[in-house]
Amino acid sequence: MISRFLLAACCAGIAMGAQPPQKVFPYAYSQEDLPNGLRLVTVPTDYPNIVAVFIVVQTGSRNEVEPGHTGFAHLFEHLMFKGTEKFPPTKYNETLNRIGAASNASTSDDYTVYHTTFSREDLETVLMMEADRFQHLKYTEPEFKTETLAVLGEYNKNSSNPFQKLNEVVSDTAFDRHTYKHSAMGFLKDIQDMPNQYGYSLKFFDRYYRPEYTTIIVVGDVKVKATRDLADKYWAAWKHGSYKPDIPAEPPQEGPRADHVDWSTPTLPIVTVAFKGPAYSDTTKDTAALSVLSTLAFSPNSDLYQKLVIQEQRVDSLGASSPSSVDPALFEITARVKKAADLDYVRDQILAAIKAFQEKPVDAQRLDSVRKRLRYQLALGMDNSETIAQILSGFVALRRSPETMNKLFDQYASLTPEDVRQAATRYLVEKARTIVTLTGPEGGK
Amino acid sequence: MRLLIATLLAASCALAQIRTVALPGKSPLVTFRIVFTTGSASDPLDKPGLAYLTARMLADGGTRDMTYKQIVDALFPMAGGVSAQVDKEMCTFSGATHVDNLTAYYKLLRAMLLTPGWREDDFKRVKDDAINALKVGLRGNNDEELAKEVLYQNIYQGTPYAHYSGGTVSSLEKITLDDLKEFYRSQYTQSQLILGIAGGYSSAFLDNMKKDFRGLPENAAFHPRMTPAKMIDGTRAVIVDKDTRSVAYSIGFPIEVTRDQADYAAMLLVSSYLGQHRMSGGVLYNQMREQRGLNYGDYAYIEYFPRGMFLMEPQPNLARKYQIFQLWIRPVEPPTAKFALRLALYELDKLITEGISEDAFERTRGFLTKFVNVLTKTKRAELGYAIDSAYYRIPPYNQYLKAALAKLTLNDVNRAIKAHLRTNRLVISVVSRDGEALKRQLASEDPSPMTYNSPKPAAIAEEDKIVEKWPLHLRSGDITVTPVGEVFQ
Numbered sequence: 018m019i020s021r022f023l024l025a026a027c028c029a030g031i032a033m034g035a036q037p038p039q040k041v042f043p044y045a046y047s048q049e050d051l052p053n054g055l056r057l058v059t060v061p062t063d064y065p066n067i068v069a070v071f072i073v074v075q076t077g078s079r080n081e082v083e084p085g086h087t088g089f090a091h092l093f094e095h096l097m098f099k100g101t102e103k104f105p106p107t108k109y110n111e112t113l114n115r116i117g118a119a120s121n122a123s124t125s126d127d128y129t130v131y132h133t134t135f136s137r138e139d140l141e142t143v144l145m146m147e148a149d150r151f152q153h154l155k156y157t158e159p160e161f162k163t164e165t166l167a168v169l170g171e172y173n174k175n176s177s178n179p180f181q182k183l184n185e186v187v188s189d190t191a192f193d194r195h196t197y198k199h200s201a202m203g204f205l206k207d208i209q210d211m212p213n214q215y216g217y218s219l220k221f222f223d224r225y226y227r228p229e230y231t232t233i234i235v236v237g238d239v240k241v242k243a244t245r246d247l248a249d250k251y252w253a254a255w256k257h258g259s260y261k262p263d264i265p266a267e268p269p270q271e272g273p274r275a276d277h278v279d280w281s282t283p284t285l286p287i288v289t290v291a292f293k294g295p296a297y298s299d300t301t302k303d304t305a306a307l308s309v310l311s312t313l314a315f316s317p318n319s320d321l322y323q324k325l326v327i328q329e330q331r332v333d334s335l336g337a338s339s340p341s342s343v344d345p346a347l348f349e350i351t352a353r354v355k356k357a358a359d360l361d362y363v364r365d366q367i368l369a370a371i372k373a374f375q376e377k378p379v380d381a382q383r384l385d386s387v388r389k390r391l392r393y394q395l396a397l398g399m400d401n402s403e404t405i406a407q408i409l410s411g412f413v414a415l416r417r418s419p420e421t422m423n424k425l426f427d428q429y430a431s432l433t434p435e436d437v438r439q440a441a442t443r444y445l446v447e448k449a450r451t452i453v454t455l456t457g458p459e460g461g462k
Numbered sequence: 463m464r465l466l467i468a469t470l471l472a473a474s475c476a477l478a479q480i481r482t483v484a485l486p487g488k489s490p491l492v493t494f495r496i497v498f499t500t501g502s503a504s505d506p507l508d509k510p511g512l513a514y515l516t517a518r519m520l521a522d523g524g525t526r527d528m529t530y531k532q533i534v535d536a537l538f539p540m541a542g543g544v545s546a547q548v549d550k551e552m553c554t555f556s557g558a559t560h561v562d563n564l565t566a567y568y569k570l571l572r573a574m575l576l577t578p579g580w581r582e583d584d585f586k587r588v589k590d591d592a593i594n595a596l597k598v599g600l601r602g603n604n605d606e607e608l609a610k611e612v613l614y615q616n617i618y619q620g621t622p623y624a625h626y627s628g629g630t631v632s633s634l635e636k637i638t639l640d641d642l643k644e645f646y647r648s649q650y651t652q653s654q655l656i657l658g659i660a661g662g663y664s665s666a667f668l669d670n671m672k673k674d675f676r677g678l679p680e681n682a683a684f685h686p687r688m689t690p691a692k693m694i695d696g697t698r699a700v701i702v703d704k705d706t707r708s709v710a711y712s713i714g715f716p717i718e719v720t721r722d723q724a725d726y727a728a729m730l731l732v733s734s735y736l737g738q739h740r741m742s743g744g745v746l747y748n749q750m751r752e753q754r755g756l757n758y759g760d761y762a763y764i765e766y767f768p769r770g771m772f773l774m775e776p777q778p779n780l781a782r783k784y785q786i787f788q789l790w791i792r793p794v795e796p797p798t799a800k801f802a803l804r805l806a807l808y809e810l811d812k813l814i815t816e817g818i819s820e821d822a823f824e825r826t827r828g829f830l831t832k833f834v835n836v837l838t839k840t841k842r843a844e845l846g847y848a849i850d851s852a853y854y855r856i857p858p859y860n861q862y863l864k865a866a867l868a869k870l871t872l873n874d875v876n877r878a879i880k881a882h883l884r885t886n887r888l889v890i891s892v893v894s895r896d897g898e899a900l901k902r903q904l905a906s907e908d909p910s911p912m913t914y915n916s917p918k919p920a921a922i923a924e925e926d927k928i929v930e931k932w933p934l935h936l937r938s939g940d941i942t943v944t945p946v947g948e949v950f951q
Contacts, residue, residue, distance in 0.1 A: 064839075066835060067835060067839050098742060106742075106752065107748075110742050110743035110748075111743070111825060113741075114743050114825050114826070114828070114829040115825055115828050115829065116828075116832060117828065117829045117830070117832020117833040117834075117835070117836065118832075118833075119741070119774065119775070119833070119836045120742075121740065121774065134836055134839070135832070136835055158916065159916035159917055159918070160916075161916075162916035163752070163753070163755035163914070163915075163916060164755065165755070166755030166915065167751050167755055167757070167758055167759075169795070170708075170751070170755075170758035170792060170793065170794070171758045173708035173757070173758075173793045173794075173795070174605075174606060174708070174710075174757075174792050174793045176706070176708070177604060177605045177706050177707070178603045178604065212915045212916075281705045282602050282704055282706070282946070283598065283601070283947070284598050284602050284603070285594060285598050316538075317538070318534050318535050318538040323531055327530060327531055327534075327587065328583075330586065330587050330590065333591055355590065355594070386538060386539045389539040390538055390539050390540070390541045391541075392541075393539070393540055393541035393542075393559075393560050393562075393563070394541035396491070396560050397491060397541055397558055397559075397560065400489070400491055400558075400840055400841060401840045401841075402839070403839060404840075457602075
């Protein structure tokens with residue numbers, strides 16, 4: 018599972034100076050489509066020996082449109098390790114073991130990604146085995162039922178964290194119709210019912226595990242032509258599908274909402290203030306402006322952080338995430354407060370900080386400082402082939418191309434203080450707001 | 463191996479060199495790992511958490527000339543930071559910067575480590591954070607990490623490793639700023655320093671850095687006297703009682719095998735075979751999760767591995783004189799808790815009785831020989847491992863492990879299993895609701911049959927008949943139940 022915050026944290030950077038903007042993704046790459054609709058992105062890097070293969074399926078909890086079936090995209094992340102006739106699970110694992118590969122997968126709102134990192138001589142083995150399971154996954158009903166219990170186990174291991182519960186309630190409260198209403202894990206009642214849904218699981222695989230939903234990202238010590246040849250050899254026979262989900266549009270929110278969570282074990286109180294934001298866009302300024310705003314207003318060098326965390330010491334953590342999802346999603350600010358009595362004060366301080374950004378454009382120097390930070394953040398993150406592939410996968414999930422990253426950075430480059438003010442005024446408004454608080458047994462609400 | 467490690471080992475004389483691990487390269491990034499070989503094992507007996515608070519104060523506080531706000535503002539455009547990690551024998555300060563910002567970043571890092579500000583308001587914030595990390599973070603938000611740290615606390619009783627590195631609530635409350643200053647003066651010394659740097663810096667830069675750190679006192683004022691952990695007399699279970707959905711286990715005991723010991727490679731292979739961290743294919747993962755759906759995963763370790771639920775690979779610079787053998791059983795549903803424990807111990811017993819097969823030996827050896835490249839795929843990991851190798855006085859880790867694996871035989875592995883592993887004299891750490899009810903269950907010899915939501919192969923059903931009666935050798939007196947509010951108090 019990864020959070021929707023990952024992309025916001027990773028995807029930022031800007032070229033500065035008088036020269037024409039330099040592309041922030043510094044690697045030459047190849048982007049090719051196979052006739053069946055499968056896309057291959059190959060990025061040779063100068064990090065020796067290691068190769069990372071990230072396979073992005075544009076199917077996440079967003080695609081779970083039928084009631085009672087939340088959590089299926091994530092369940093599939095598990096089922097994909099159940100093997101095929103050619104590579105039953107034991108043989109699959111033994112092969113990964115033999116080649117010393119690190120392999121895993123994760124699911125978020127918009128996509129599921131399967132990733133393997135290994136030595137360069139094993140590229141063919143990995144692409145062959147991945148092709149096999151994406152085309153010929155086979156699992157029995159008993160195997161399916163057992164795996165649903167591992168998913169319940171995953172829910173259980175997360176369940177002692179109050180932030181998990183808070184996130185669930187924020188989404189459930191803020192959304193009425195869109196599938197962002199539920200988390201990628203899904204509703205607990207649906208997870209508990211999963212063992213009875215074998216037939217539905219087959220349908221889900223048939224719909225979404227298709228080449229038109231899938232992009233293979235290969236990064237590292239590789240050659241473009243040889244990688245394409247391997248893709249043709251093992252993936253060309255995969256059949257294009259026809260299913261398109263009818264994802265319900267979220268109606269406009271007509272007034273502020275609020276909820277509260279009583280947590281049964283001791284915790285510091287937490288408050289989340291969320292607003293309905295826009296869908297990801299790299300052709301307008303909204304996504305970039307809100308991302309910059311989240312840093313300016315709520316990161317450790319913001320005035321609010323300095324006041325609440327460093328000077329007054331009423332809050333021990335404060336942060337914000339801006340939306341970067343396929344469909345309109347939430348801009349969220351979360352603060353953990355040291356004393357329950359301060360919860361309302363902290364909420365009001367957050368709202369006051371937003372109001373200040375709506376009233377007055379931010380200082381241009383501070384905007385430049387954020388741009389600089391975002392650029393170096395990206396450079397520091399891309400220090401090995403696996404991380405480069407991971408950062409790319411978030412962009413590929415949105416628009417199926419590494420160019421997405423460059424386009425977003427172009428938007429960052431063009432932002433003015435007034436753009437940031439306008440985004441705050443347009444989106445961070447009372448009628449689109451949801452506030453959820455969480456307190457432990459000591460109470461406070 | 464492309465490592466260019468200049469390791470200059472310090473001797474305790476006036477002309478001692480500062481130990482330096484340097485990995486120069488063409489990268490546009492520069493990574494720092496500055497390690498002091500002191501840690502919570504050096505905490506005074508009545509002040510657990512002192513090493514932790516001191517390191518946090520350096521990393522999260524102001525300097526003599528700059529307030530913390532000024533530090534945050536200066537680091538902000540560089541996307542920089544300095545993080546601190548405190549373990550029993552090492553305090554590590556790490557960070558990275560783009561070469562564009564190297565001079566400015568290093569100036570801040572140097573000031574933070576060499577001329578700390580020791581301001582009361584920073585201290586109050588850092589202390590609050592440390593107390594909340596225990597009360598809310600460890601006790602409240604993460605049952606798995608809680609079970610692990612309760613295990614470590616219990617297996618090292620009577621030694622300087624016995625307390626949690628983050629301290630206890632009551633100790634943190636009474637530690638003063640003067641205590642921190644004294645710890646800093648006596649422990650942050652040249653003789654305990656390893657300077658680690660990797661990436662695109664110049665040799666002149668490194669020379670200047672060494673000169674700067676010569677400003678520290680030469681020798682540490684005292685060294686803790688470490689004694690090996692006493693043998694655990696018999697198997698004990700420690701139940702932490704809290705309101706939670708499921709039951710989390712960590713099981714283990716101290717072992718004498720560390721990275722510099724002859725049996726290290728053999729035992730690493732054993733732990734990988736039994737349960738390679740966060741990977742499918744290990745025996746425990748296969749038997750408990752894949753075959754029986756008991757939980758989300760089950761793994762085995764021969765080195766301390768905190769924060770495993772957030773990490774796919776271990777973090778370096780947790781080197782220790784004494785290590786642990788540990789099984790991590792991720793949370794199980796309460797009705798299956800006793801069976802899950804029995805199954806884990808049954809598998810451990812089977813490993814000790816039957817050993818590893820030739821085929822599994824070759825496969826696991828092949829895996830580790832290649833996987834070590836993945837472990838050191840970033841400069842910061844490579845640097846961290848190189849520092850650990852300097853600590854253990856072994857060659858660069860990749861070379862060292864590959865050479866040791868190449869020489870290893872199946873007999874070495876099966877002999878090492880018998881020499882170092884056991885199923886008795888364990889500590890079983892449990893986080894669960896209704897602790898007293900679980901205690902009664904675990905103390906009874908009653909069978910704990912499993913029921914499944916789907917038919918199982920005959921071999922599994924047969925094995926379950928053995929597992930459901932597997933003796934735990936726990937009597938009521940061997941099991942303690944502690945309310946969660948009392949642990950780390």
